[in-house]
Amino acid sequence: MSDSLFTGGDDPLGGTPPSVGRAGWRGGFVGRTDELAAIERCRAAAVAGVPWVVVVEGPSGIGKTALARRALEDRGDGLQVCWASCDATEKDLPYAALDQLLRRMPCDVPGLRELLRELTPDASPLAVGTDLLPLLAVAADSAPLALVLDDVSWADDHSRQALAFSLRRLWSEPVLIIATVRTGGALGPPVDGEHDWRSLWKGVQHLLPLHLGGLTEQDAGGLAREAGAPELSRAALRRLQERTGGHPLHLRTLLSEVPPPALMDLSHPLPVPSSLESVIGQTLRRLPHDARRLAEALAVLDLPAPLTTAGDLAGLTDPTSALAPLLTAGLVEWDPLQPTAPVRIRHRLQRDAVYHAISPSRRSSLHSAAVTLVAPDAAWSHRVAATTRTDPGLAARLDAEADRQAAHGLPGRAATLLLWAADLSTSRDQSEQRLLAAVMHLLTGQLHGRAAALRRAVEGCASSPRRDVILGSCACHVGDLDTAEHHLTRAAATATDPATAAVADLSLGVTRILRGDGVGAAAVLRPMVDQECSTVFARDALGMLAFAVGHTDGPVAGLDVLAPARLPAAAAVVPRTESHCLLYRGILRVLAGQLRAGGDDLTTLVTRQHSAGDVSVEPTPSAYAGLAHYFTGRWEEAVTRAEAAVLTADTDGSPWGLSMGHAAAALSYAQQGHRKQAESHLASCRQHATVFPWLNSLHPPVIAATLAQARGDRPAMIRALRAVEDPGVTAPGLLTVGPLLWAPLLVDAFTAGADPAPGDVERAGDALARIDRLVVHAPGLALTSHWLHGRIAVATGDVPAALAEYHAADRCTASDDDIPLHRAFLHHDFARLLLSAAGSRNRRDAASHLEQAHRLFRVLGATPYLERVARDLADLGATDGDGPGRRLPDLTEREHAVARLAAQGLTNQEIARQLFLSPKTVEYHLGHVFTKLSLSTRRQLRTLLRP
Incomplete structure (x- = not known):
C-alpha cells in the first residue's frame, strides 16, 4: 500500500498538502473566487461544529486539487488536514485510501493504532466505519478536522463503504470533507463506477457540489503575469483562452513554451500545437537526452519512486543532473526531504503524454527492466505491459x-x-x-x-452456462427479473459442471423469490436440498427454500423446512457457517410473530457483519431486525436498524434491501407522528418498488395505511389497503408470508366505521384468520387476535362477544413477543366500548383503560394516539396521573432516540454505539433535549419518559 505524500496530479496551480516539501514547483493560484468563497463558508460552518462535504468535479487537469489546497491553507482556525490521494493502482487494495487518511492524523489520537491494525482485507466495512466514527470525533475535539479524498473515483471499495457509513453519521463534529472527482470530457476520459463513488456522499445532510470549468480570460491574464509574461492585450488573452479552453495545465504549458513576443503577435498563429499532449511532446523533445530518458522511466514506473530507482531504470549514472531540466520545465515533482527523495511526473495528463511518446520497443524494454525494481505485486502490471x-x-x-x-x-x-x-x-x-x-x-x-x-x-462471449449465470445474476441485481429468469433457466438446464449448475439454481431461486413466486422458487431449490449437491450450496439452498415455502404455506411452514438444519435455539451459538440459515430463520420468526427470537437471530447476524469479514455484509438482517423492533415498540432502535440497512444497500449496491429498510423506518416514524420523515421513506420505498415490483408491492400500501391510521383517516386506510387485495398488484405469496404486516391494519380499517360496507367484515375476518394461524406457534399474538376479534364483534353489533374478547385480551400476560401498540389500541377500544354502555361502573372502568392506554402510548412515544386518548380522558374529567393533556415539546426524531435511550440508563458511549453516532453528537442532542424539556438531570428525564 502506497504511503506517498504526493497527490493524484490534478494540481497545475496549487500549493502542497500540509508538511510536504517540494522542489520544482512553479506558480501560484489564480481565479476560482466564487468557488473559494463557497468552500470558505463550508469551512467556517464545519469549524463551528456543522459537518460539510464539498465535492469538486471536473476534467483531469482543470485544477480540482489546486482549489482544495488553496481552500485548506492556514486561516488561523487550527484546521488539521488529512490528505489521501486515491490511485488507480491501489483500487484493488482494501482500505488503501482510508489507510492514507489515518496515517495523516496526529499519532496520539486514541484508537488510531488499533484501527490501523484493523484494516485487513477481511475486515467488515461496517465494522471499520463504526470504529472510524468515534475516532474522527475524538480527533476533531482538539482542533477542527479536514479530510481530503483526491481522485475519489479511484478509491477502493472497502474505504468507500467504511467512509460512506461514517460520513452520514456526522452531525455536530467540526469536520470538513473535500472530495475531488475526475469526470469525463474533451480533456479526460470518463471514469467507471460512478454509482460507487457517488454513494460516498449520498444522504449527507450538508453537501456542496462544485463543477470546475476552464479559467476566464481575466484569470488567464493573471496566470500569464504570474508566469512572467508581459501584459497581454485582451485579444491576446482571448486567443490564449480559446486555444486552451481555459484549461490551467494547458495554459501553463503553453506559456512556458511560447516566447512573450509570439504571445502578443496576433498576426501570426501561436507557434505550438493546439493539443495539450502535443505541447507536452514538444517540451519533451527540447529536453536534454538524459532528462528525457529519466522522464520516460518515471512515466513507465507511474508512481512516486526513489530517484535512484528511476535513474537505474533510465540507465543513468547521474540522475540528479537529469532531474534539474525536468523540474525547470514543470514536468516532475520531487520531495528531497524524504530519505529516498521520491520523484514522479506531476500530472496524469503529463505522464500520459510522455508515455505515449515512447517508442513501443523502448516502452517494452523499460517495463521489462522495471519488473526487478518494484514491489512483487506491482511487478505484474510491468510484466503484462512488457509483452508485445x-x-x-x-x-x-x-x-x-x-x-x-x-x-x-x-x-x-x-x-x-x-x-x-x-x-x-x-x-x-x-x-x-x-x-x-x-x-x-x-x-x-x-x-x-x-x-x-x-x-x-x-455479452460478447460465446454462449455457455457460466455466461448465462453471470448475465442472469447481473440482471437480477438491477431488478431485470425477466432477463435474469431467461439466462438462469438456460444455465440451470445446460450446466454440466456441478458448481456452475448449483450457482445457476441458487440464483434462479433468488430471482423467483424476488418475483414473489414461492412455488417456482421451491421447484428449483428443493432438489438441491434433497440431493445435498454440496455442503455449502445445500445449506444456502435450504435457507432460501424455507423462505420460498413461507410464500406458499406461511412463515411457520417455512420454519419447519429449516428444522433439518438443527440450528441451536440461541442465535449466539449458531455456527458462523450457518449464518445463511440463521438469516432466514430470523426473518421467518419475525413474520411468524416470534418477535424476540427472530430479533435475536437477526441482531446476532448484524453483530457478525460488523465484527468480521467471514459473514457477507448485506442489508437484509438490519432491515428485518428493524421490523422486529417496530413490532415490539422499540421504534428508535427500529429506525436505527432500518437506516443502517438503507445505508448498507446504498453503499454496496444491494437494491433488494432498500424496500424493507425504508418500510421499517417509515412505519416507526409514522406511529411517532413524524409524518414528514415517514413520507420521505414512503417515497423512497415507492421508488424502489419499481425495481422489484412483486417483492415491494406490499410495503408502500402498508406504509400509506399506517400513516392514515396515525391520522385517524379510515377512508385513506381502506384506499391504501385495496392495493394489498389486488392480485394484479400484490403477489399472493407476499400476503401468505407477511400477514403480520397488513392483516391487523386491514381489520382495523374495515371495522372502524359505524356502518361497515357490505363485505368489509368478511374481508376483515379472512385477514384475521391468517393471524389466528400464527397464534399457535406465537402465543404473544394472542392479545392481537382477541383485540381484532373484538373489533369484528363490535362491527357486527355483538357487544357481549366483543366484551368477552376484550376481557380475554386484557388477561393476556405481557411477553417479549407482545406488540405493545396493539395492547394500547385494545385499552382504548375497550374504554370506548364501555363508554357506549350506561352505568357509573362502566365509566370508572373506561377511565382505567384510558389511563392504561395513555401510559402505553406515552412510553412508546406514539404522539398521535396519545393526543386522542388525552382528549377522551379530558371528556371524562379524569387524568392519568401525569396530566392527560401534558405533551412533550417537539423533539427531532434523533433527539427522541437519544433521549429515550438515555432514559433507559445508557451512557453517552453506549448510546453512540447503538445509534451509530459519535459521543459528541449524543452530547449535542442531549443538550437540546434538556433545553427543550427544561430539565437538568437524567433522573428527571427518566421520570418524564418512563412513567
Whole structure:
C-alpha cells in the first residue's frame, strides 16, 4: 500500500498538502473566487461544529486539487488536514485510501493504532466505519478536522463503504470533507463506477457540489503575469483562452513554451500545437537526452519512486543532473526531504503524454527492466505491459496469482489479474473463460459496479452456462427479473459442471423469490436440498427454500423446512457457517410473530457483519431486525436498524434491501407522528418498488395505511389497503408470508366505521384468520387476535362477544413477543366500548383503560394516539396521573432516540454505539433535549419518559 505524500496530479496551480516539501514547483493560484468563497463558508460552518462535504468535479487537469489546497491553507482556525490521494493502482487494495487518511492524523489520537491494525482485507466495512466514527470525533475535539479524498473515483471499495457509513453519521463534529472527482470530457476520459463513488456522499445532510470549468480570460491574464509574461492585450488573452479552453495545465504549458513576443503577435498563429499532449511532446523533445530518458522511466514506473530507482531504470549514472531540466520545465515533482527523495511526473495528463511518446520497443524494454525494481505485486502490471504478443505462459502465471489473491480475500485484485490474462490468451475460448472467471470473482466479492461495467464484454462471449449465470445474476441485481429468469433457466438446464449448475439454481431461486413466486422458487431449490449437491450450496439452498415455502404455506411452514438444519435455539451459538440459515430463520420468526427470537437471530447476524469479514455484509438482517423492533415498540432502535440497512444497500449496491429498510423506518416514524420523515421513506420505498415490483408491492400500501391510521383517516386506510387485495398488484405469496404486516391494519380499517360496507367484515375476518394461524406457534399474538376479534364483534353489533374478547385480551400476560401498540389500541377500544354502555361502573372502568392506554402510548412515544386518548380522558374529567393533556415539546426524531435511550440508563458511549453516532453528537442532542424539556438531570428525564 502506497504511503506517498504526493497527490493524484490534478494540481497545475496549487500549493502542497500540509508538511510536504517540494522542489520544482512553479506558480501560484489564480481565479476560482466564487468557488473559494463557497468552500470558505463550508469551512467556517464545519469549524463551528456543522459537518460539510464539498465535492469538486471536473476534467483531469482543470485544477480540482489546486482549489482544495488553496481552500485548506492556514486561516488561523487550527484546521488539521488529512490528505489521501486515491490511485488507480491501489483500487484493488482494501482500505488503501482510508489507510492514507489515518496515517495523516496526529499519532496520539486514541484508537488510531488499533484501527490501523484493523484494516485487513477481511475486515467488515461496517465494522471499520463504526470504529472510524468515534475516532474522527475524538480527533476533531482538539482542533477542527479536514479530510481530503483526491481522485475519489479511484478509491477502493472497502474505504468507500467504511467512509460512506461514517460520513452520514456526522452531525455536530467540526469536520470538513473535500472530495475531488475526475469526470469525463474533451480533456479526460470518463471514469467507471460512478454509482460507487457517488454513494460516498449520498444522504449527507450538508453537501456542496462544485463543477470546475476552464479559467476566464481575466484569470488567464493573471496566470500569464504570474508566469512572467508581459501584459497581454485582451485579444491576446482571448486567443490564449480559446486555444486552451481555459484549461490551467494547458495554459501553463503553453506559456512556458511560447516566447512573450509570439504571445502578443496576433498576426501570426501561436507557434505550438493546439493539443495539450502535443505541447507536452514538444517540451519533451527540447529536453536534454538524459532528462528525457529519466522522464520516460518515471512515466513507465507511474508512481512516486526513489530517484535512484528511476535513474537505474533510465540507465543513468547521474540522475540528479537529469532531474534539474525536468523540474525547470514543470514536468516532475520531487520531495528531497524524504530519505529516498521520491520523484514522479506531476500530472496524469503529463505522464500520459510522455508515455505515449515512447517508442513501443523502448516502452517494452523499460517495463521489462522495471519488473526487478518494484514491489512483487506491482511487478505484474510491468510484466503484462512488457509483452508485445500473446503469452500463454504469463497468462498461466497470472491465473495462479489470481487464485492466490482470491484465497487471501482479494477478489478485486484476482479479477484484475484474470482480465490481464484474458488479453494475453492465445485463443478466444481461453480469453473468454478468464474474462468470465474475473467477473465471477467480482460478483462473489460484491463488487457489482465493476461487474456491471464488464457486462457488455460478457455479452460478447460465446454462449455457455457460466455466461448465462453471470448475465442472469447481473440482471437480477438491477431488478431485470425477466432477463435474469431467461439466462438462469438456460444455465440451470445446460450446466454440466456441478458448481456452475448449483450457482445457476441458487440464483434462479433468488430471482423467483424476488418475483414473489414461492412455488417456482421451491421447484428449483428443493432438489438441491434433497440431493445435498454440496455442503455449502445445500445449506444456502435450504435457507432460501424455507423462505420460498413461507410464500406458499406461511412463515411457520417455512420454519419447519429449516428444522433439518438443527440450528441451536440461541442465535449466539449458531455456527458462523450457518449464518445463511440463521438469516432466514430470523426473518421467518419475525413474520411468524416470534418477535424476540427472530430479533435475536437477526441482531446476532448484524453483530457478525460488523465484527468480521467471514459473514457477507448485506442489508437484509438490519432491515428485518428493524421490523422486529417496530413490532415490539422499540421504534428508535427500529429506525436505527432500518437506516443502517438503507445505508448498507446504498453503499454496496444491494437494491433488494432498500424496500424493507425504508418500510421499517417509515412505519416507526409514522406511529411517532413524524409524518414528514415517514413520507420521505414512503417515497423512497415507492421508488424502489419499481425495481422489484412483486417483492415491494406490499410495503408502500402498508406504509400509506399506517400513516392514515396515525391520522385517524379510515377512508385513506381502506384506499391504501385495496392495493394489498389486488392480485394484479400484490403477489399472493407476499400476503401468505407477511400477514403480520397488513392483516391487523386491514381489520382495523374495515371495522372502524359505524356502518361497515357490505363485505368489509368478511374481508376483515379472512385477514384475521391468517393471524389466528400464527397464534399457535406465537402465543404473544394472542392479545392481537382477541383485540381484532373484538373489533369484528363490535362491527357486527355483538357487544357481549366483543366484551368477552376484550376481557380475554386484557388477561393476556405481557411477553417479549407482545406488540405493545396493539395492547394500547385494545385499552382504548375497550374504554370506548364501555363508554357506549350506561352505568357509573362502566365509566370508572373506561377511565382505567384510558389511563392504561395513555401510559402505553406515552412510553412508546406514539404522539398521535396519545393526543386522542388525552382528549377522551379530558371528556371524562379524569387524568392519568401525569396530566392527560401534558405533551412533550417537539423533539427531532434523533433527539427522541437519544433521549429515550438515555432514559433507559445508557451512557453517552453506549448510546453512540447503538445509534451509530459519535459521543459528541449524543452530547449535542442531549443538550437540546434538556433545553427543550427544561430539565437538568437524567433522573428527571427518566421520570418524564418512563412513567
